[in-house]
Amino acid sequence: MTYEQIVLFLLLGLVLAGLMWGKWRYDLVAFGALIVGVVLGVVPADTAFSGFGNDATIIIALVLVVTAGLSRSGAVDLITRHAVSRDRSLPLHISIMGGIGAVFSGFMNNVAALAILMPVDLQAAQKANRSPASSLMPLAFATILGGMLTMIGTPPNIIIAAYRERAMGESFTMFDFTPVGLVCALAGVAFIGLVGWRLIPVRDKGAGAELRAAASYTTELVVTEKSKAKGQRVRDLDGAAEEHDCAIVGLVRRNKRMPGRARWEKIGKGDLLVVHGSAEAISALAGALQVDLQGRSGESAELSSDLKIVEAVVTSDSRVVGRIANDVRVMQRNGVVMLGLSRRGRAITERVRRTPLEVGDVLLLLGHQDAVDDVITRMDCLPVASSVAVTRHEKALAAIGLFAAAVGVGAFGIVPLTVALGAVAVLYVLFDILPVREIYESIEWPVVVLLGSLLPVGMALETSGGTQLMAEGLAVAVEHVPAWVALAAVLVFTMTLSDVLNNAATAVIFAPVAFGLAQIMGVNPDAFLMAVAIGASCAFLTPIGHNNNALIMGPGGYRFGDYWRMGLPLEVIIVLVGVPAIMVFWPL
Template sequence: MTLDQIILFTLFFLVFVGLLWGRWRYDLVAFTALIIALLLQVVPTDMAFSGFGHPATIIVALVLVVSRGLTNSGAVDLITRSVIDQSRSIGMHITILGGIGGILSAFMNNVAALAMLMPVDIQAAQKSGRTPGQTLMPLSFATILGGLVTLIGTPPNIIIASIRETTLGEPFKMFDFAPVGIIAAIVGITYVATIGWRLIPEQSRKKNATSELAELEGYIADLVVADDSKAIGQKVKDLDTIAEENDCYVLGLARRGNRLPGRARNEEIKAGDHLIIEASPEAINALVGALGLKFQSQTASKKALSGDVILSEAVVTRESRLAGRTAMQSKLLARYGVSLLGISRQGKAIRTQVRKTELEPGDILLLLGTPESVEDVIGRMGFLPLADRQLPVTQYDRAWLAIGVFAAALIAASLGWIYLPVALAVVAIAFVFTDIVPLRELYDTIEWPVVVLLGSMIPLGAALETSGGTELIVNGLAAATNGMPAWVALTLLMAVTMTLSDVLNNTATAIVAAPVAIGLANQMGVNPDPFLMAVAIAASCAFLTPIGHKNNMLILGPGGYSFSDYWRMGLPLEIIIVAVSVPAILVFWPL
């Protein structure tokens, strides 16, 4: 090996160790490696920050903005509102919600899709008298599988397409991933809905971590009856059924600024009236969409909380700045005005000395503060919101506008009329100008650690290829499959990539594995596209550990899972994905 190859392999080894160790966040590890490579001159100076302007990096950032817009507009809620039915069996519930999650994940960030569907799943579990641990892991796996279907469904697909453009002159198109991705997703979701959920250990299925959070007092909301509201013409008492379905309680009615006597049960509701509702924040938000109401003002607690103070739940991730630290050490209250009220840890609630408890990945935090301060802390600390408790977020009247703009952009990009990053940029701009994504949320929406990771790893991956390091890996894989059919090498490549993705960031895995796939195909004298597709599928399918994919980490605490629970359902799923994907790849992408 040359000196440059030795340096680069050492850097990649240290990056992998750093990612596995988890002591420092992955973006810091990757950026440090890039700077060291520049100082040691194994990455040319003119390529130093080329990764930050790479199409893959831009697309990932824009997809996050678009995902926020689809969430804010209520477009997702239009799809999920009628999903909850306590009479359904677990298998049918997983099939329906998992199918919706898979479809959403094909067109928006899969972490955002899971974050939107988790409260729906937890609410369904509570109404059915079962625990979320029975269904959250299947839902997480379904949203991961849905991302396999399109170019924008998951970052590895975006990276694979960009590397193909750089190497072969043309990227994969929006739905090039669909033939294989749809088959893998359908088979995978069928497995988790019929067999997979039964493989979750009994003790984990009986845990109800979310119920052990502090009991939240109901909020009082003053909701305006819009001109096109479904409540118009009904009596207040007629709303009992739909209010109960959305876990709300109608306290009374106000008209022309005056509260009507009692609860006004027999009063007919008119446009412009004000319904007085008591419920949790997410329940009030759901009722707004169900009845076509509007918010009059911010909610206020029944207790001494001011109107602009909210309670919010968030999950500690492996990359969070608070992982391994306490709230007291970080001075959350003094610096940010946010108080940590409670912690739930894999089914075991922590109620004493909360501020002095060292936080762990997967912990559920109950935070108290203003909407701005809570949002700021969630972003700064690298938390994932378990449920959005800021009521005036969803804008149901703009749902179809958001869907229409997004669909038009996808069609234009798919037909080759507009370059995909430009199409997504148009959607993002439209969402900002129509206030679907408020300007103050725009930059907070982008997951900057992922952007830094991509911007840092892309030059390192290019340097490994130009130095001949990729060729050394290719030669090793070729030697291991010498004399065997090409499909054996394809299967081996998938297995190796999938194993790496289970313990590393899937984005980093794709950056390293894609050039290897092209080199292996070239050495065998076959079409490189099947090998790139194999990497795309394998890099996204991380089901053995909670650290392989953010979705798996997001459900760790709420589901009450342990680290070892994942491989029990995940290992058969990974084997199934390889078994169905290899033949599908060979059919749709012949060697």
Template sequence: MSYDQIFLFVLLGIVFAMLVWGRVRYDLVAFAGLVIAVIGGVVPVQDAFAGFGHEAVIIIALVLIVSRAMTNAGAVELVARFVLSSTRSLPSHVGLISVVGAALSAIINNVAALVMLMSLDMEAARKAKRSVAQSLMPLSFATILGGMITLIGTPPNIVVAQFRDRALGEPFSMFDFSPVGLICAVVGIGFVTLVGWRLIPKGEARTMAGEGAGSVFVAEAGVKADSKSIGQTPADLYPLADSHDVTILGLVRRGKRLGGFAAGEEIRKSDHLVLEGDPASIEAFIGAAELNPPGADAHEGLTGKSLALIEAIVPRDARIVGRTATDLRLLYRRGVTLLGISRQGRRFRQRVRKLPIRAGDLVLLLGPESRVNDAAEWLGVLPLAERRHSVVQRSKALMTIGIFVAAVAAAVMGLVPLVVALAAVVILYALLNIVGPSEVYESVEWPVLVLLGSLIPLGLALEETGGTQLIAQGILSLTGTLPVWAILAILMMVTMTLSDFLNNVATALIAAPVGLNIARSLEVNPDAFLMGVAVAASCAFLTPIGHKNNTIIMGPGGYRFGDYWRMGLPLEILIIAVGVPAVLTFWPL
């Protein structure tokens, strides 16, 4: 072996060992490895940071922003409203939420799909009085499986597609992954629905930070002219309120609270419903019942633009102590609404905006994010960390989906490159206030981009120095005279095992050129081996560290490190069993 090959093998071995160890941030490890490679002379100085401008890096960043926009517009809520129910049996629930999770993962990032659905799954488990551990892991695995269906569903697909472009002159297209990915996803979801969840220990499920532990507020919401609640009674809305964990306390008409709960009073335009619940539940019910908070016109309606809800505690020396929102003219002066008040769980009959605030109260403020922060400082209240809630722009859900579908269609038809289509989508979302300026940057997982941008030059250097060819020859020498399908299966098993302990992006970057070299040595279709690598790099089911989705559910599900292989090992074996024939069927040798 040459000096360059030895240097790179030792360096990558140390980098991968550090990634598995996990005690140092993976982006720092990868970036340090890149710098050492440049100092060692194996990566040219002029190519040191070329990875950060790589198309795969840009696409992943844009997909994450699109995912945030889908959340802001309530696209997931639109689907979940018709799917989730606490009355369904556990297998039915697991099957439905897994299908929804896989479908979402095919069109947005699979991490974003899990985060969107996880709170809904936990809420369904709470209402059904069962352990969330039985459904969270199947949901996580389903979102990983769904990501394999399209180019943008998971980073390994993007990495493999861009590698094919460089190696063979043309990338995989948006739906080239669909035949094999769909088969694997269908079989995998069938397994987790019928068998997988039975293999999981129930565990001691814990609550996510900020979920389910929020304070209970009393808030008001106005009845707008076109609300579907007009003509109904508060009692008619009880089932809807119950499904959102909200209690309807009464009705305000012409500035006065009607007697009792006003359960039988017909709701009219400009009435206000008095609600009790946690902030997220109140916000969701306001959207579902087609209501508006006080001051909706100033915010262009609850769905007008990117808004934030924050919870804040009132200290003794706060400006608002002893005064009301009306006294301070909060909406007029600061463009922020006092949406709700929490006073140690006590109920009160005064209007929210006319209730004098006491030290120790929690207040719920609604408005544009910059204004909410300024208003909190002006009022002298202290925003609570982890108690910031996004406001869903439900009126823009269909428009958001339509823009994305049109962009993907344009890319599939070859009118524009995918990266340009996604960039145009992000620009439109920003112009339409579906994502705010700060959210554009907040939604990007910068550590993942640093990891990818740092490892791309290292992968290129390993390939150009003949390192990947050496690895391919080593695998071929060990497999001897085995048939090609068996060599493909072994490559997928090795890739899958690496992905269980390494970041799947790092795995794909190394395994893709190895697969290409094996295919060239065997003189067979390289696409079969590249597709096998893409499938295997995505399937990290044995540990909580192989895929971020598995890490995210570990705490809320109460899982231990050793719980994942119980369902993950048979699932990985099943994916190999169906994945190899599927690859060879759609990408024949």
């Protein structure tokens, strides 16, 4: 072996050890390896930072931006609105949520898909009075499986497509991953919904309570001309309110709250519905009924993408104790609106903004982030949660349409996918779907640094002949077996490595090795690259193999050893269906 090969193998070995150790963040480990490689002369200085301009890195960043826009616009609510029902059996619930999660993660970052659907699943568990542990792991695994459906669904697919373009002059297209990915996803979701969930140990019905224990607010929503509530009686809305875990507790007309709960009153334009529920539930109900949040004048609030909803608690030293919200001038001067009031979980029986505030009340405030922070400080209140973005339900169709158009023009090669997704990000800002600052906040920069750092190291290993050495070693090991056995070995090896490493790092390291092995054996390299893509995405044995696995560990009350119970048979199924599917759609 040459000096460059020896140093690069040692360097990658240290990277793998550092990633598995987990003492330092993975982006720091990868960037440190890049710098050491440059200093030791094994990574060319003039290409050291080329990975940050690589299409794979840029696409991953842009997909995260688009995901944030879809979430902020309420596009997800349009699809998940009917996904939660206490009447569904657990297998049916898991199958429906798993299917939705798989579809979502096919077109958006799979971590974001899980983050969006996890509160829905927790709400369903609460309604059905069961442990969320029964359904959270199936949901997480389904979102991982769905990422294999398209090129943008998961980082390994993006990396494999970029590597193919470098190695063969042409990238995989958007839907080249779909045939094999669809077979694996369907088999995986079917196993999860029918059998897999039964293998999960359930210890505590209270697991995940920390995410469910949100404050219940009383707020007033404005009925507009386009509202679905207009013309109905208050009692007719009970079904929609119950579906979104809210209660409609009154009606305000001409600035006066009607007696009792006004159950038989017909709702008209300009009326205010008095609603009791969590902030998320109220927002979802507002989107379902097409009613608006109340502004300072009592009419619909003027919403923009840079508004935030913040919770604040009234302390014993607060200046607003005994006062009503309409008289707090500091809110009026700063354009901050009190949307709702929570008082020990009880529904407020008076007008929300005319109720004297007490110690321990939790206020739901709407305004620009800086203005809300200033108001909370001046009122001597205490912020109790990070800010929540306002969901712009009226922007949902626009957000979906722009994204679908970008996927279409990218898939048909009209413009490069990077350009199409970049255009969507710009249009999201221009159409006030996503504020400029959230473009940068929505990007998972550690992943960008990881890829930008490891790609030049991987290219150096390839140009030095290191990956060829690894491929030749594997070829010797499998020289007396059929090509399909070698293909299965690549899939299993990549899958095993992905269970302990970041899946993007696994794809970067093993893609050139699989490509070289295919060339030595004289078979179709696309099949072997597809095996790496599938294997790198399927990490089900440990909570550290994929961010989605780690995300559910606390809310589900899982232990480290719980994952393999459903994960091991799932990985076996992926191998059993994945290898034949690859051989059918990408013949050796």
